[in-house]
Amino acid sequence: MTNEQRDQVLRRVAAALTQVIHPATGEDVVSSGRVRELDVAEDGMVRFRFALQADDPGTLVRQARSAAERVEGVERVKIDISLPSTGAPMKKGAARAGSVPAPTPNSGLLPQVRRIIAVSSGKGGVGKSTVAVNLAAALAAEGKRVGVLDADVYGPNVPVMFGERRQPQVSDGKRLVPLEAHGVRLMSLGFLLQPDQAAIMRGPMIAGILKQFIEQVEWGELDVMIVDMPPGTGDAQLSLVQTLRLDGVVMVTTPQDVSTGDVLRGIKMFEKTNTRVLGVVENMSGFICPCCGERYEIFGRAGGLRLAGQTGVEFLGEVPLEMRVRQGGDAGVPVVVSEPDSPAGEALRKVAARVAALLSHGDTEARR
Ligand SMILES: Nc1ncnc2c1ncn2[C@@H]1O[C@H](COP(=O)(O)OP(=O)(O)OP(=O)(O)O)[C@@H](O)[C@H]1O
Ligand SMILES: [Mg+2]
Numbered sequence: 001m002t003n004e005q006r007d008q009v010l011r012r013v014a015a016a017l018t019q020v021i022h023p024a025t026g027e028d029v030v031s032s033g034r035v036r037e038l039d040v041a042e043d044g045m046v047r048f049r050f051a052l053q054a055d056d057p058g059t060l061v062r063q064a065r066s067a068a069e070r071v072e073g074v075e076r077v078k079i080d081i082s083l084p085s086t087g088a089p090m091k092k093g094a095a096r097a098g099s100v101p102a103p104t105p106n107s108g109l110l111p112q113v114r115r116i117i118a119v120s121s122g123k124g125g126v127g128k129s130t131v132a133v134n135l136a137a138a139l140a141a142e143g144k145r146v147g148v149l150d151a152d153v154y155g156p157n158v159p160v161m162f163g164e165r166r167q168p169q170v171s172d173g174k175r176l177v178p179l180e181a182h183g184v185r186l187m188s189l190g191f192l193l194q195p196d197q198a199a200i201m202r203g204p205m206i207a208g209i210l211k212q213f214i215e216q217v218e219w220g221e222l223d224v225m226i227v228d229m230p231p232g233t234g235d236a237q238l239s240l241v242q243t244l245r246l247d248g249v250v251m252v253t254t255p256q257d258v259s260t261g262d263v264l265r266g267i268k269m270f271e272k273t274n275t276r277v278l279g280v281v282e283n284m285s286g287f288i289c290p291c292c293g294e295r296y297e298i299f300g301r302a303g304g305l306r307l308a309g310q311t312g313v314e315f316l317g318e319v320p321l322e323m324r325v326r327q328g329g330d331a332g333v334p335v336v337v338s339e340p341d342s343p344a345g346e347a348l349r350k351v352a353a354r355v356a357a358l359l360s361h362g363d364t365e366a367r368r
Pocket of ligand 1: 322324
C-alpha cells in the first residue's frame with residue numbers, strides 16, 4: 001500500500017469512527033478523545049488505542065472495531081484498550097497527553113489565571129494566531145473569562161485579528177489595562193516594542209521582558225489565558241515555556257510533511273520541559289471552494305492524523321482552508337464570531353470545546 005493509500009484509509013477509518021456514538025453523552029469516540037494513536041500499516045492493518053472511560057458501555061469498543069473493519073482497504077483491526085485511571089500515581093517522566101497527571105490550577109506568575117495554555121508549532125505561517133484567536137473567541141462566547149497574550153514579538157498580529165489597534169491605558173495602580181474585543185481581554189507586546197526592537201533581542205531576553213510585561217498587566221480573574229507563541233523551537237520558545245509555566249499546549253500543523261516534521265520537534269521540546277501537549281490541530285487541511293463547496297486537498301492529506309498516531313498526542317480536529325478565515329483575520333472578526341456555522345467556524349468551535357473539556361478534566365483530577 002502506498003503512503004497516499006494509507007492516508008486515504010486512515011481518513012476513512014477516522015470518519016467511520018466518528019459515527020460511533022456514546023449512547024448517553026451523544027459524543028463520538030474520536031472527538032471525545034477515546035480513540036488515540038490511530039495508524040494504518042502498509043499491509044492494511046489498522047491499529048489504535050481505545051481509552052475506555054469509567055461509564056462506557058462494553059459495546060462501544062466492539063462498535064468501534066466493526067466500524068473500522070467495514071472500511072474499504074482495511075485488512076485487520078488491532079485495538080489496545082487502556083482502562084480508566086484509578087487515580088494511582090503516574091510513572092515518572094511520562095509527558096504525553098492523556099498520560100501526564102493533570103496540572104494543578106496555575107499558581108505561578110498569574111495566580112488569578114486558572115489555566116495558561118499556548119498555541120504553538122514548529123513552523124511559521126501555519127495558523128497559530130488564527131487558531132489562538134478563534135479558540136479564545138469561541139471560549140468567550142461560551143461564557144468563559146478569556147485572555148489572549150500575544151507573545152509573538154517578531155510579528156505580533158493578534159491586535160489586527162481582533163480589530164483592536166488602540167494603545168492600552170495605564171491604570172491608577174500604574175499597570176496596563178488589557179483591551180477587550182469579542183469578549184476577550186487582549187494584550188500584545190507589539191503595543192510596547194518598536195518594530196525593529198524585537199529582531200535584535202535574543203530568546204532569553206524576550207522571555208525576561210515578557211515576564212515583566214505580564215506582571216504589569218491587570219488581567220483580572222481569567223478562566224483561561226491563551227498565549228500565541230512565536231514560530232520555531234528555539235531559545236525564545238523554551239524560555240517562554242519555562243517562564244509561563246504552561247498548563248498545556250495546542251500544536252498547529254498543516255498537512256504537509258515538512259510542517260509535521262517541524263511540529264514533531266515542537267512536541268519533543270514541550271515534552272522535554274514536562275509541558276502537557278493537549279493535542280494537535282491540522283489547519284489548512286483541504287480547500288473548500290467558495291463557488292461549488294467542493295473540497296480540494298492542496299497540502300496533501302492526513303498529516304495531522306498521522307502525526308497524532310506517531311506521537312500518541314490527541315488529534316483535536318482539522319480546519320479547512322477557507323477564504324473567510326483569512327478575511328475574518330484581516331477584518332478583526334474571528335470566523336467563529338462572524339460565521340460560526342461555516343465549515344471552518346464549526347471546526348474551530350469543536351477544537352475549542354475539546355480543549356475546554358481537556359482543561360476541565362484537569363480540574364477534576366486536580367481536586368482528587
Ligand atoms: N484555515 C485557514 N483558511 C484560510 N486562511 C488561513 C487559515 N488559517 C490561517 N490562514 C491565513 O494564513 C495566514 C497565516 O496565518 P497565521 O498568521 O494565523 O499563522 P501563524 O502561524 O500565526 O504565523 P506566524 O508564524 O507568522 O505567527 C493569515 O493570513 C491567516 O489569515
Ligand atoms: Mg502568528
